[in-house]
Each structure stands twice: as structure tokens, then as C-alpha cells.
Amino acid sequence: MDLKSKMQDAIDNLDHKQVAWIHKSDVIDLRDKAVILHQSLEHTDEADKGIVEESATTFLTQTEEVISKINSGEYKC
Amino acid sequence: MLKDYLRDTADKALSSVVARRYTLMVENEPLTLYIDEKNKRIKGAEFMDRKVNLNLTQQTIEEMMNFPTRNINSQKLEGNDDFTKNVAGMIKAQLNLAISKTDKKVLDRFARGGLVAEDERGNFIEAINKPTGLRGVLYGAVKKTNLIISNLVKRIDNFFEKLRNKVANADLTSYQYLNEYQLKEFNKAPPIADLGDLKDFKSENGKLYTMATEFLKENNITSINDTDTADKEIQNTFLTKAFSAGFTDVIDNKKALFAELQRMNQQSAFDEKEQSLKEQIAINIEQSDRQINFHKEQVTTQTSHINQLNETINSLESKIEFLQKTIAAKNELLEDFKIISKDFPQEEKIDLLTVNQEYLNLPNEDQIAFENQHIFYDNIEPAEKTEELNQIEVLKQDNQITQEQKEELVERENYLQDTTAQVVNGENFDDTDHYYERYQQQQLDLIDIPNDNPSEYQEFNYGENSLRDEFFSDKSNSNNRN
Numbered sequence: 001m002d003l004k005s006k007m008q009d010a011i012d013n014l015d016h017k018q019v020a021w022i023h024k025s026d027v028i029d030l031r032d033k034a035v036i037l038h039q040s041l042e043h044t045d046e047a048d049k050g051i052v053e054e055s056a057t058t059f060l061t062q063t064e065e066v067i068s069k070i071n072s073g074e075y076k077c
Numbered sequence: 078m079l080k081d082y083l084r085d086t087a088d089k090a091l092s093s094v095v096a097r098r099y100t101l102m103v104e105n106e107p108l109t110l111y112i113d114e115k116n117k118r119i120k121g122a123e124f125m126d127r128k129v130n131l132n133l134t135q136q137t138i139e140e141m142m143n144f145p146t147r148n149i150n151s152q153k154l155e156g157n158d159d160f161t162k163n164v165a166g167m168i169k170a171q172l173n174l175a176i177s178k179t180d181k182k183v184l185d186r187f188a189r190g191g192l193v194a195e196d197e198r199g200n201f202i203e204a205i206n207k208p209t210g211l212r213g214v215l216y217g218a219v220k221k222t223n224l225i226i227s228n229l230v231k232r233i234d235n236f237f238e239k240l241r242n243k244v245a246n247a248d249l250t251s252y253q254y255l256n257e258y259q260l261k262e263f264n265k266a267p268p269i270a271d272l273g274d275l276k277d278f279k280s281e282n283g284k285l286y287t288m289a290t291e292f293l294k295e296n297n298i299t300s301i302n303d304t305d306t307a308d309k310e311i312q313n314t315f316l317t318k319a320f321s322a323g324f325t326d327v328i329d330n331k332k333a334l335f336a337e338l339q340r341m342n343q344q345s346a347f348d349e350k351e352q353s354l355k356e357q358i359a360i361n362i363e364q365s366d367r368q369i370n371f372h373k374e375q376v377t378t379q380t381s382h383i384n385q386l387n388e389t390i391n392s393l394e395s396k397i398e399f400l401q402k403t404i405a406a407k408n409e410l411l412e413d414f415k416i417i418s419k420d421f422p423q424e425e426k427i428d429l430l431t432v433n434q435e436y437l438n439l440p441n442e443d444q445i446a447f448e449n450q451h452i453f454y455d456n457i458e459p460a461e462k463t464e465e466l467n468q469i470e471v472l473k474q475d476n477q478i479t480q481e482q483k484e485e486l487v488e489r490e491n492y493l494q495d496t497t498a499q500v501v502n503g504e505n506f507d508d509t510d511h512y513y514e515r516y517q518q519q520q521l522d523l524i525d526i527p528n529d530n531p532s533e534y535q536e537f538n539y540g541e542n543s544l545r546d547e548f549f550s551d552k553s554n555s556n557n558r559n
Contacts, residue, residue, distance in 0.1 A: 014162060019211065020190040021103060022172050024165035026215035028158075029396075032389045033222050036240065039386060040229075043243035048156060048233045055229045062221045065214050075194040075211045 003056055006040040013067045018076060020077045027070065030063055091486070094468040096120040098485055099147045101154070103164060104191030108151070111489065112138060120457055122491055127184060127453040128495070129167050131421040132158045158385070162392075166250075168192060170427040177431035180446060227397055237394045244386050285324055289337035292318070299345075301338055322418045326348045399425050418451070427451050447520065455492075460468070462493050469493075 001009070014031035016024040034045055040052045069075065091097065096111035105125075110131070112122035117138045122131045147459045154160040172192075175183035181202075187193055187544060188201040194211075197204035205212045228234045292298075292315050302308045311330065321328040401423065406417045414433045418426040430436055430452065436444060457465075469486050472478055478486070 016165065018156060019163060020194040020197070021168050022205070023211055023215060025169035025196075026212075026219050027311050028162050028165060029219050030215075031223060033226055035386065036226070036393055039235075039244060041239060043240065044233075045239075047241075050234050051229065055225050057227050059222055062218050062225070064445065066211070066218045067215055069211045072504055074196055076139060077191055077194060 003053060004038065004041050006060055007031045007034055007041060007056055010063055010067065011023065011038060013070065014063070015070065018070050019072070019075045023075055027066075030066060034063070081490060084286065084479050084482075087475065087479065087482055091472060091473070091478075095465060095489055096474065096487065097147065097487065099141055099149065100142075101149045101151045101164075103151045103168070106186070106190035106192060109163065110141070111492065112141065119141070120461075121455045123492070124167060125171060125183065127171070127448075128455050129171075129453065130456060131163050166424050170424040172205075172447070173431050175429050177437065178441070206502055223397070223400055226393065227400065241387060241390055244383055244390075268447060275279055285319065285330070285333045286337055288319065289315070289333050290341065292334070293338055293341055298338065299342065301335070341489055379453075403429060408433050415451065423452060441518075457493070466490065498525060507535055 011034045013030055014027055014034055016027045016031070019027055037052070037056045041056055044052045079334075087407055092114045092405060096113045097111045099112055101108040101110065105457070106125065109123040110119055112118070112412070113120045117135045119131055119133055119138065122129045126226075137154075137157055138349070140154065140160075144153070149163070151160070172187060181200075184201055189199045193205070204210055207213055233239070275549050290469065293416060296311065296558050301311060312334065315334050324330050403417060403425075407413050409430055411433065414429055414436065418429050419427070430448070436447060439447065473483060473486055
């Protein structure tokens with residue numbers, strides 16, 4: 001799976017509907033960042049691509065655990 | 078009936094001059110919004126007995142107004158990102174404030190209000206502070222990803238501006254395609270006028286012609302000649318029939334038969350063509366309509382997507398700016414807080430307050446007084462407030478106002494007169510501009526966002542509460558920075 005698809009997957013999985021109200025804001029924060037990174041991967045000039053790809057990869061690593069917890073279904077209201 | 082009419086009339090009168098109360102149930106906890114229905118804007122909000130600021134879009138407000146009742150279950154607005162984002166942000170800020178003070182009463186209300194996951198309700202304080210729980214993991218992820226985006230902004234010149242331009246340009250392609258489609262595809266269908274007047278193909282009146290038409294139809298005749306015996310017999314039958322009816326000129330009768338046959342064949346061919354063209358036109362129009370609707374929807378969706386993206390970009394940009402401005406700011410005394418938080422919205426103010434040492438050391442009642450004065454106030458202009466209070470006075474005297482409406486007016490009056498929530502304009506800030514500028518400069522001098530080295534992530538201060546910082550062992554780093 002390429003980086004863009006992985007980022008799209010992260011956007012889909014960072015779903016605030018799957019968590020209680022106290023967690024929604026942070027999940028939305030992460031989803032917003034994922035959207036921005038996804039758009040950056042889509043549109044960034046060649047010169048900046050390396051930096052964006054590096055950021056996207058780090059982002060995916062940092063959100064792995066969050067996504068796995070959201071998908072566990074334990075944090076729903 | 079008359080009672081309903083009077084109530085509705087009074088209701089309309091109320092809506093035109095007074096902000097109406099809407100109650101949104103966020104799980105079991107009510108969120109009260111006062112909506113100026115005329116201008117579709119929020120004029121006050123309350124959550125857990127505190128005045129909160131919510132900046133919802135006009136579309137969201139309209140969506141609320143379209144519900145048949147002013148008591149709304151927030152689940153009905155689940156798909157509305159603007160609502161969820163704003164309310165969730167406000168809830169998170171309230172929770173952080175309660176955690177920073179270990180306000181068990183409020184924390185208990187969070188648990189009972191169903192704002193936390195069912196599994197976490199039993200021992201809420203322990204659950205939310207568990208580093209391996211969702212809140213702990215989210216806290217870490219938000220902090221680290223703040224750094225990722227900050228680095229991106231630092232390393233790519235005008236990052237957000239570039240992204241905005243790219244996103245805007247991407248939108249243009251669909252408009253271009255729509256124009257091409259309108260010029261080439263939509264015009265393929267021939268105009269109705271080119272088909273001519275269909276009535277021209279109807280025969281002239283006259284019994285003979287009528288008879289010929291009936292005959293040809295009855296016998297299902299589409300061609301006829303003078304050579305075949307069968308055709309000769311057909312002609313003979315008609316000529317005999319016409320003669321018997323008083324038409325004695327055989328030549329005219331035959332001419333009429335052939336003319337009518339020719340006319341009918343032409344008519345039939347035309348009918349077929351007309352039908353086929355009509356069908357084709359209908360198909361073309363349907364296809365065109367479908368295509369146009371599809372493209373319109375696509376453009377609408379894309380435009381809304383672009384607007385949403387721009388909002389996301391703006392929101393993230395503000396967040397990063399907030400973090401950059403506050404990361405190195407001195408926020409120990411209440412005076413520091415007042416200066417730093419001056420231009421920030423309520424949620425960010427709460428973030429800053431939860432790490433202010435002087436505030437955290439205040440007795441509980443002083444904390445509440447300070448919060449009411451500097452955070453939980455409404456943003457209604459004093460002149461507007463006076464005007465609305467005057468209108469309420471007038472309406473309260475109106476005989477058509479029902480008891481329920483009167484109670485609503487009194488509640489609104491109390492909200493507007495609540496002096497624990499002071500408008501902050503001009504209050505205590507008259508001579509702070511000079512200090513604020515100094516702090517801004519200080520922040521700019523001190524900002525130095527670390528690179529991507531994961532060990533340095535811990536130094537990034539998300540402005541969260543000290544209680545939680547203890548759990549994540551990065552409080553000392555945050556203090557060292559100052």
C-alpha cells in the first residue's frame with residue numbers, strides 16, 4: 001500500500017464516532033492533521049515532497065496505537 | 078385552536094427580538110444555546126452551569142432551527158463536523174480544567190453525564206489518567222503530531238499558504254470540465270423547433286379523404302399498386318364504396334385513395350421519426366440533466382470539500398500558531414496568564430490556565446471567581462444586551478405570552494444579567510498592550526522547535542494540565558524551558 005493510501009486509511013480510522021465525547025476532540029485533531037498530510041502528499045511540489053513523505057511516515061507511526069485503541073471498540077459511549 | 082394561534086404568534090414575536098433557548102442533550106448532559114433566530118447566531122451558551130463560547134457556523138445553526146423542537150438530541154447532529162468539533166473542543170477544555178484542579182464534583186458529572194466510555198465510568202479519575210488508556214495515548218499522539226506539523230511548517234516556506242493555493246487550483250478543473258460539457262454534450266440534442274409543425278401532415282378535411290383514411294386503416298393497407306390482382310380488387314372495393322356514397326368521379330376517387338395513402342405513409346414515417354426523435358430528445362435531456370446534476374453535485378461536493386479543507390487548514394494553522402506563541406511564554410502568575418491569553422479563544426485560555434502556577438495554588442472559590450471573570454463569560458456586546466433586556470421587559474407585559482414563554486424570558490433575563498460573567502472588553506487590560514508586545518517578542522526570540530528526533534518530542538508542551546503531566550513525566554522538561 002502506498003503512503004497516500006495508508007494516510008487515507010488513517011483518516012478513515014480516526015473516526016470520532018467510535019469514541020466517547022471526552023476523546024472526540026483529540027481524535028478530530030489527529031484526523032485533521034491526517035487530512036492535511038494527505039493533501040500535502042497529493043499536491044506538494046517535487047522539492048518539498050521528501051519532507052512531506054517523511055512527516056507522513058512519522059505521523060502514521062505515531063497514530064498506530066491510537067487507531068488500534070479506537071478500533072478495539074472499548075472507548076465508545 | 079385560538080390558543081395555539083396566539084401561542085404561535087407570541088412565539089414569532091419572541092423569536093424576532095429575543096435569543097431563544099435550545100437544549101441539546103450531549104449524552105445525558107444538557108448544552109444550552111441561546112440562538113438569535115433572526116440573524117442565525119449564537120448569543121450565549123451554557124454547559125455544566127458555566128458560560129461557554131461556541132462559534133458554530135450559520136449552516137449548523139440553521140440545521141438546529143430546522144428541527145421541529147428546540148430540545149435536540151445531539152446524536153442527530155453527529156454528522157455535522159462543525160458541531161462535533163466545537164462541542165468536543167469545549168468539553169475537552171472543561172475536562173482539562175476539572176482535572177487540573179482535581180474537581181471531583183465536575184469529574185463525577187462527566188462520568189454520570191455519559192461523556193466518557195462506559196468501561197471508564199467506574200473509576201473515572203484513574204481511567205482517564207492511565208497512560209496506556211485512550212486518553213493517555215491520544216495525549217501523546219497529539220503532542221507528537223503537533224511537533225510533526227510544526228516541523229513541516231518550519232521546513233517548508235509558507236506551507237499552509239501553498240497548500241491553500243494547491244487545493245483551490247484543484248477545484249478549478251471540475252468547473253472547466255463542466256463548461257466543456259455544457260458546450261459540447263448538452264447541445265447535441267436538436268432543438269424542438271427544427272422538427273417543424275406536425276399539424277401540416279394532417280389531411281385536408283373532406284368526406285372522401287376521411288373515407289380513404291378509414292378504408293386504408295380498416296384494411297391495414299400500407300402500399301397499393303395497379304398490377305397485382307389483389308390490389309386491383311382492393312381498389313375496386315373502395316371505388317365501389319365511394320360511388321355508392323355519391324362520389325361519382327372515379328378518377329378523383331382513385332386520386333383520393335392514392336393521395337391519402339401517400340399522405341398516410343408520409344405521416345406514418347414522420348410519426349415514427351418524430352417518436353424516435355422525441356425518445357432520443359427525452360433520452361438526451363434525461364442524460365444531460367443527469368450529467369449536469371451529477372456535475373453540479375460534484376462541484377457542490379468539491380466546493381464544500383474545499384471549504385472544509387480550508388477550514389481544517391485554518392484551524393490547524395491557528396493551533397500551530399497558538400503552540401508556537403505559548404511554548405516559551407512565561408505563564409506563572411495570573412498577570413502572565415491575562416497577558417498571554419488576551420487574544421485567544423476560550424479553549425486555548427483554559428489550556429493556558431491549567432498550567433498557570435498561581436491559579437493552581439489559589440483556593441477553590443478564588444479559582445472559580447477568576448475563571449468566571451476571565452474565561453466563562455459571554456461575548457454579547459453591552460448595547461445588544463441592554464436592547465434585549467428592554468425587549469424582554471416589554472414582552473413580559475404582553476397578555477398573549479404564555480406562562481411557559483414567560484419562564485423562558487425570565488431565564489434569558491437571568492442569563493443576560495448574570496454578573497459572574499463579565500464582558501472582558503476593557504476590563505483590567507487597559508495598560509497591558511505594552512507587556513503583551515514584550516511577551517510576543519520574547520516568545521519569538523525563544524521559539525526553537527526541535528527537529529524530528531523522537532527523544533525531543535517530550536519537550537513539546539501541549540499546554541495541558543499539570544496533573545496529567547505527572548503521569549507522562551514531562552513536567553520537568555516543560556518547566557526547564559521557561
